[in-house]
Amino acid sequence: MSQTQVQVQTQVQVQTADFDMAAEYAALSESHQTGAVVTFVGKVREMNEGARVSGLTLEHYPGMTEKALQGIVEQAQARWPLLGCKVIHRVGALALGEQIVFVGVASQHRDAAFAACQFMMDYLKTQAPFWKKEQTTQGAVWVEAKDSDTQAAKIWD
Numbered sequence: 001m002s003q004t005q006v007q008v009q010t011q012v013q014v015q016t017a018d019f020d021m022a023a024e025y026a027a028l029s030e031s032h033q034t035g036a037v038v039t040f041v042g043k044v045r046e047m048n049e050g051a052r053v054s055g056l057t058l059e060h061y062p063g064m065t066e067k068a069l070q071g072i073v074e075q076a077q078a079r080w081p082l083l084g085c086k087v088i089h090r091v092g093a094l095a096l097g098e099q100i101v102f103v104g105v106a107s108q109h110r111d112a113a114f115a116a117c118q119f120m121m122d123y124l125k126t127q128a129p130f131w132k133k134e135q136t137t138q139g140a141v142w143v144e145a146k147d148s149d150t151q152a153a154k155i156w157d
Helices: 021-029 064-079 110-127 147-154
Strands: 009-015 036-043 051-060 082-090 092-095 099-107 130-136 139-142
Touching (some): 009 064, 021 036, 021 099, 036 110, 064 110, 082 110, 099 110, 110 147
Parallel strands (some): 009 082
Antiparallel strands (some): 051 092, 051 130, 082 099, 130 139
């Protein structure tokens, strides 16, 4: 298959079930034109803003969220020559240490794969319609958007 015949494979999933990172990587690596695969996995951590976290709950509007994630993927495809993109975002109740989000990008070259993966994560943090409530030792608290995430996303404007 020549480079002009390459069909970009993209997929966006919002789900309660966990995902298999090895299987997602294998799917992104399948093409022999792929020279770089960059993946990111976000997990539930035990601390946030100085508070001890025991878990979190993610809520979303079905349909609207998938559309927003697809828009982020399409923006990445318009900026870099990608061979594949996959975004999986979990919703519902998640325990400490569980996987929350997967972003995987395949490209012929590492620069495009690294940049597109970071772009998609920065935009997911600031533009994806999710509502996050953390369970802390002081009770459940809604998590506000961080100024540092907004600043990180501005580098792509």
